[in-house]
Amino acid sequence: MLIPGFKQTLQHTGLYAGFELRRLWLTRRGVMTLTATAVIWFFLLRYAIAPASNLVASDGFQQLFRDMFGSAGLSQLFAWPAAELAIYWVLSLLLLPTFCLFFTANQLCSDLERGTLRYLALRSSRLSIVLGRFAGQMLVQGCLILLSLAATLSLAAWREGGLTLPMLHAAAVISVNLLLVLAPFTALMSGFSALVRSSRLAVSLAIVSLGLLFALLSWFIFYFPDFLFLLGYLPGTQVLQLLPLHGWQTLQHALLPLLQTLILLSVAVLLLKRKAL
């Protein structure tokens, strides 16, 4: 009984994820999301990444940076095969978690509000719905990351005079790491979108909750400094540790976001199971 149930959950999760991909590419709302992403990345590429890349690629700037910060730490950014990829790495690690809260806020709320979930709940488990929508959002974000990375690679290829294998390898490292960073935030929004019937409210709740959690932990740590390590368990805290890393060594920080995702998705499933549709 367990295996057919598991198989059905997997099938339904795949169907939901595929339906979310269709929403991105084949619906007006999806095209608007793509356009918004294109516009944001155009400005980032045109006014941040391109000029900064020229600066970062210059030997004088690299020497100055090493003199200021040493050859370890942030200076490791120069180890990326193209300056554009190094800047993309920093910018996306810092910006995408925030964008993710907004982009993935509507995993369930609209369907809850409209009652569409009632049609779905007659045909699939609430576990499949949560996992499917989560997987769908991860696929959508994966597409958006690949598109922006392709644009960044084009910029790098244009400046360097061609595309190299290390650049493609670095792009693969970046995309895998970004998905790992975004997974807990997406799972967090699964939970909040199962809780409320408006995506705006879900975003507000997420921001307030994360802020409150950080403030409470900071206050607690102020009085009990031995618990400083707790800050390291907040979603996204590995971003600062990832910044100076490059290559597949970045995956040494993969376990924490994966565990956070698992826990947050379990909470989202519990919330939806207890929710009257």
Next chain:
Amino acid sequence: MSTIIQCRDLCKRFGSKTVLKQLSFELASGDVAALIGPNGAGKTTLFSILCGYALPDSGSVSLFGHKPGSSALFGKVAALPQDAQFDPAFSIAEQLDFYGRLQGLSPKAAQQETRRVLALVDLADQAQQKAAALSHGMRKRAAIAQAFIGAPQLILLDEPTAGLDPVNALQIRQLINRLSDGVSFMISSHNIFELEQLCNKVLYLEQGQLKQQTTAADDNAAQYLTLVLEQDNSAEVTAALSQLPGLISLGAEQKKQLVLCYNPQLNNDFDLAVLQCLAANGWRYRNLVKGQTLEQKLFSAN
């Protein structure tokens, strides 16, 4: 016949308000059951619990031996939930295809099934429209269509003809009637005439409690006649009919309608006697029906 719905001492509260109180009933395979009750009686809450949308606070409920919402019921139990709407981003056909896929159909079979169910509700030419482009009645029919995808064994319909024009309401009634040979239905509606035509079992809910439960077998049709006259009930008509042998009681609840209760053992041809009495006095009648209407059964005794 096997039991397909079993409810035992079902209770549901919203805050301090008890919506369902110790509700118990059973539905057998092949039943077409009507769920009747005034607004706020708990009909939609009961539907929500049966569909697995809400959990009861106490009591037990099972459909085909499984808890509502169980994966064993996917595709077996279908429903028309009240006020549920389609996703505005996709066409009706795309969504019905998707529902078919969730029910285990192949992409091709799901598309064929979509065409079939949309044709059932006369919406085949609206398949590529989005919900926002359809009228209220069309959206309702599309929602009914989704309940017929695949081969459900039990279909729960919450107010299926509310908001439909008479022609489409008739089509939906005919559709339910046609399908009821192989599928069990539970229908909630305020339209007693409609339920009378479709259902063989009636559950009457009031303030969350089951006030009455009647089946076709309970209908002692031979003991009642409902007579609708072309003229108002005069004392003269009532007096003449009261003289007929076998009459137990005579009720005049509406201006032109009389309900005659009689003992068939005393007068097996009571209906003929009534007609003869009317003919002898030159009184014309509009119709004579054996048995009581559902409305009379539910509300006259109260």
